[in-house]
Amino acid sequence: MIATTTTAVPNAPTLSDLSALNAAAMPSLFQLPPEVEELREEVREFAQTVVKPRTLANDLAPADAFDWEMVEAGHRLGLLRLTIPKELGGRGMGVLGVSVAMEELASVCPSTALIFGASLLGQTSVLFSGDQQLQSRFLPPFLGDEPVLACNAITEETAGCDLLIPEHAELAEDVMTARRDGDHFVLNGIKRFITNGKTAEWAAVFANIEGNPGATGLTVFIVPLDTEGVTRGEVADKMGYRACLGTTLHFDDVRVPEENIAFGEGGGWNYLTVQSNQARSIVAAMSTGVARGAFEIAKEWAGERVQAGKPLYEHQFTARKLAEMSSKIEASRLLYLQAAYQADNMMPAPVYGPAVAKMFADRAAIEVAEEAMSIVGARGYCRDHGVEKLVRESFGARIYEGTPEVLALAITGALYGRRL
Amino acid sequence: MTVQDPQLFIEAFRAAFSDADFAALLKEREFSIQFVVTGDAPTAFLLDSDGVHDGAPHPASLRLEVRPETLHLILLGQLGVTQAVVARGLVVKGPVPQVRRLADHLPAMGRAYAGLALAPASA
Ligand SMILES: Cc1cc2nc3c(=O)[nH]c(=O)nc-3n(C[C@H](O)[C@H](O)[C@H](O)COP(=O)(O)OP(=O)(O)OC[C@H]3O[C@@H](n4cnc5c(N)ncnc54)[C@H](O)[C@@H]3O)c2cc1C
Numbered sequence: 303m304i305a306t307t308t309t310a311v312p313n314a315p316t317l318s319d320l321s322a323l324n325a326a327a328m329p330s331l332f333q334l335p336p337e338v339e340e341l342r343e344e345v346r347e348f349a350q351t352v353v354k355p356r357t358l359a360n361d362l363a364p365a366d367a368f369d370w371e372m373v374e375a376g377h378r379l380g381l382l383r384l385t386i387p388k389e390l391g392g393r394g395m396g397v398l399g400v401s402v403a404m405e406e407l408a409s410v411c412p413s414t415a416l417i418f419g420a421s422l423l424g425q426t427s428v429l430f431s432g433d434q435q436l437q438s439r440f441l442p443p444f445l446g447d448e449p450v451l452a453c454n455a456i457t458e459e460t461a462g463c464d465l466l467i468p469e470h471a472e473l474a475e476d477v478m479t480a481r482r483d484g485d486h487f488v489l490n491g492i493k494r495f496i497t498n499g500k501t502a503e504w505a506a507v508f509a510n511i512e513g514n515p516g517a518t519g520l521t522v523f524i525v526p527l528d529t530e531g532v533t534r535g536e537v538a539d540k541m542g543y544r545a546c547l548g549t550t551l552h553f554d555d556v557r558v559p560e561e562n563i564a565f566g567e568g569g570g571w572n573y574l575t576v577q578s579n580q581a582r583s584i585v586a587a588m589s590t591g592v593a594r595g596a597f598e599i600a601k602e603w604a605g606e607r608v609q610a611g612k613p614l615y616e617h618q619f620t621a622r623k624l625a626e627m628s629s630k631i632e633a634s635r636l637l638y639l640q641a642a643y644q645a646d647n648m649m650p651a652p653v654y655g656p657a658v659a660k661m662f663a664d665r666a667a668i669e670v671a672e673e674a675m676s677i678v679g680a681r682g683y684c685r686d687h688g689v690e691k692l693v694r695e696s697f698g699a700r701i702y703e704g705t706p707e708v709l710a711l712a713i714t715g716a717l718y719g720r721r722l
Numbered sequence: 723m724t725v726q727d728p729q730l731f732i733e734a735f736r737a738a739f740s741d742a743d744f745a746a747l748l749k750e751r752e753f754s755i756q757f758v759v760t761g762d763a764p765t766a767f768l769l770d771s772d773g774v775h776d777g778a779p780h781p782a783s784l785r786l787e788v789r790p791e792t793l794h795l796i797l798l799g800q801l802g803v804t805q806a807v808v809a810r811g812l813v814v815k816g817p818v819p820q821v822r823r824l825a826d827h828l829p830a831m832g833r834a835y836a837g838l839a840l841a842p843a844s845a
Contacts (some may be wrong), residue, residue, distance in 0.1 A: 327823030396818055425773065565808050573807045649807045649814040649821065 332639050338399045348379050354369040357411040357421045361691050365379035368501055368547055370449065373417060377449035377687040381418045387428060390437070391445040393629040397580050397645035401587035401638055408591025409598070412478035412695040413545035415588050417451070420497035420546065424452030426577055427506040427522050431564035440524055441502055455507045457572070458491065463708050465508065465517060466578065468571045475516035478553060480509040487511075487563075489523065489531075489556040497702075498533050499549030502527055507553070508570050520570030523563045531556035542694035561676055575650070577705060583641035585703045589663035590634040592699070596667075596674035596692040597627050603678045620677060627670045634663035654716035661709045664700045671696040724792035731757065734797070734835035735774045744830035745771055754821055756782035761790045784816035785825060796828070797835040803828075825841035 334342070350376045350611075360369050376382065379391035382392020399423055400422060407415035428440045443450040456465050478491025489509050496505070504526045511519035514673045526530065535550030551663060565573045602616035637659035645651035671693045675682040682689040700706060741746050748754070753769035768775045768782055776829035788796075792811030803821055806812040814821055 376750070428807065430804050432804040454791075499754060565805065569808060578810050646818050647816060649804070649812075650810075687843060 305326050309310055311689070332636075332643075334398070334402065338402055338720060341393070341399055342396065342402045342406060342463040343378060345381070345406040348376065348381075348412075349406050352376075353407065354410045357414070357545075358688065359409070360413070360711055361446050362685070363544070365539040365544065366500065366547060367543060370501075372414065372545075373451070374449045376414075376418060376588075382421055382451070383444045383448060384418075385422055385425065386441055386444060390441060393443075396644040397583050397651070398639070401584050401615045401642040404584050405591040405594070405635070405638075406585040407567065408588040409595035410591075411545065412588055412592050412692070412698065413543045415591065416497055416516060416543055417546040418700075419584060419588065420503070421451040422455055423542045423577070423581055424498070424502065424504070424506045425531055427454070427564045427573065427578065428524060430573065430576065433564060435561060436524060436564060451498045451502040451503045453496050453498045453502040454577075455493040455499065455505045457494050457496070459494055460495070461517065463705060465520075466704060466708050467711060468575060469711075470516075471518045471520065472516040474510075477517045477520075478507070480519075480521060480523065480558075481512040481538045482560075483557070485560050486557045487523065487560060489525070489553040489558060492535075493540055493546045493551040493553070493554050494703075495702075497546050497548050498552050499527075500537055500547040505551065506564070507551075508574070509553075511567055514568070517570075518622040519697040520566050520574070521567050522564045522570050523558050524564060525553075525558055527551070529556055529558070541697075542617065542691065543698045555676060559649045575653070579651035581658040581703050582709075583645050583651075585636050585699050586634065586638035586656070586663040587640060587657035589660070589667035589696070589699045590638055592629060592667040592692055592696050593627070593634060593670035595629045596689055596696070597624075597631055599682075599687075599689045599692075600624065600627065600674035600677040603682075607679075614677065623673050623677060627673055630666035630670055631707070634659070634666045637662055652716070653712050657704065657709045657716070660699075661713065664706070667696040667699065670706070726761070726764060726794050727768075728759040728761075728790060731759060731790075731793060731797075731835065732765075732767055732774050732815050732837055734838050735752060735831055737837065738830045738834035739773060741830045741834070744827065747826065751823060752783070753820075753827065754780075754782040754784075755786040755824065755827075757793075758785065758787045759790050761785060782816070784814060784820050787813040787815070794835075794839065797832045798839070799828075799832055 306548045323538045352372060356369060383392040384395045384403065388394035400681060404415050404419055407418065425444065458477060460476040461474040464470045478493065480487040480489050484597055489507065491509065505522060507523045507525045508520055509523060510517045511521055527534065531553040531554045533550055534605050538548040540548060601624060607614045615721055617625055641655040641659040673690050675693050678689050681687055684690065704712065742746045752812060754768060755764065756768045759765045766777055792801065792806050796806055803812065803824060807814060822833035
């Protein structure tokens with residue numbers, strides 16, 4: 303047996319001194335701009351005081367229940383106009399600001415983060431179009447007193463990932479059609495799983511101009527959802543992300559004026575890749591938040607729960623788990639910050655960094671949430687606890703804005719120089 | 723000179739300095755743009771409040787890597803900057819908020835360019 307001795311070192315820092323060295327006090331390569339740091343604090347406060355107390359009730363509510371009161375509180379903070387330039391009345395945040403805000407929200411409730419995130423994504427098409435006519439018609443609702451949501455409608459029954467991979471445009475089947483009729487287009491088709499589809503005022507709708515094979519004529523139409531012929535269908539009964547409503551949207555002979563096209567006829571794919579590369583940093587940040595939320599629960603529990611005479615964190619196997627979880631969160635955060643920085647300093651945002659960040663962070667969120675639940679034990683397996691919800695929701699980000707398989711194609715495409 | 727000859731852009735931007743407000747705004751904001759015009763005759767030049775310089779003598783507020791036909795349309799006001807990015811004709815490197823500042827300088831550059839590019843001799 304190896305003998306161990308403990309020698310008291312004078313003036314050595316105690317464990318409690320060291321734990322006071324939190325991440326914020328550490329020197330870092332990344333100094334967030336002051337306005338982003340300020341936003342983080344505001345959103346953290348909002349997440350803790352407004353979102354957290356309602357999270358469980360919103361999760362357990364029927365699939366079609368929607369918490370407008372919470373959205374209104376977020377709107378007062380400016381979350382629905384985060385990316386609208388300051389000179390137009392918004393908060394003027396870039397991808398970095400949105401990402402940091404989304405990490406904070408997702409650490410408490412990914413589902414709430416997605417309500418705001420999906421609305422911002424819908425707005426991006428109008429903002430990015432640079433079309434003042436579209437901007438003056440579709441952005442002001444987000445600047446008023448009442449909360450208003452937007453959504454982004456891509457996915458269809460037969461075309462899922464095919465509508466995210468430009469090289470597969472020709473292979474996409476039964477894609478929503480847009481037929482020209484004078485100075486209007488007539489839209490026909492069905493969109494599925496559209497976050498905020500039930501609650502949004504308007505949608506950025508991706509449809510294929512009739513006559514183009516597959517989805518090669520993909521075009522972005524800004525469509526008010528009270529237009530004749532639009533029907534909001536049933537809400538998907540999802541295993542997680544229950545506070546944000548994913549809905550089917552039916553378009554039956556919906557007439558849309560040609561001035562509602564963003565990026566011109568056939569401009570859909572070019573825009574979609576620009577949008578995805580921005581959005582992937584933001585989703586990576588959400589996954590980082592999911593992992594962090596689950597980790598914080600596990601860390602607290604492992605510090606308090608005593609088994610075999612000592613707290614769980616002092617048991618080596620659990621210590622190893624906690625250390626690995628923590629490392630994955632730090633790595634995810636660095637990757638999303640880097641990707642967001644790139645997106646804020648390069649137009650179009652590059653493919654590689656955001657795809658890598660999302661791929662890593664999505665996987666890390668699943669692994670960390672699962673370990674967190676195992677550390678909390680039976681209590682964590684119960685629905686009233688909170689960690690169980692994060693386990694369910696950790697799987698969501700793997701599906702939207704690029705599955706691991708779609709991301710792998712984007713990453714290898716960049717590695718082999720096939721895509722920017 | 724054809725409409726998309728990079729020399730035409732350089733000449734036009736030099737001419738833009740006859741607009742005193744244009745030069746003053748560049749100076750006030752310490753704004754500079756490095757252009758890398760791609761295409762058959764790739765050309766790099768830098769525009770700052772002192773004028774137009776060959777190559778890239780110092781780092782700029784923004785770097786625009788742009789196809790000549792895209793720059794032509796942007797300067798004539800027929801294509802927005804973000805639309806040009808989406809259409810794959812333009813890559814902007816530098817802080818994205820600076821792109822909005824670029825928009826403030828474009829009208830003067832566009833007027834000078836239109837004066838040269840649309841003149842009968844250069845058609
Ligand atoms: C919480 C949530 C929110 C969502 N919000 C929205 C929204 O707001 N707007 C919207 O438009 N959509 C939304 N979606 C839908 C989402 O974008 C799609 O589910 C996603 O694109 C995948 O499409 P699919 O489900 O039809 O799967 P499929 O495309 O059928 O894919 C199934 C499986 O096959 C794999 N696969 C597919 N193609 C390939 C390939 N070429 N190579 C290798 N593997 C492949 C996939 O990776 C996946 O594992 C949301 C989904 C979820 C879960």
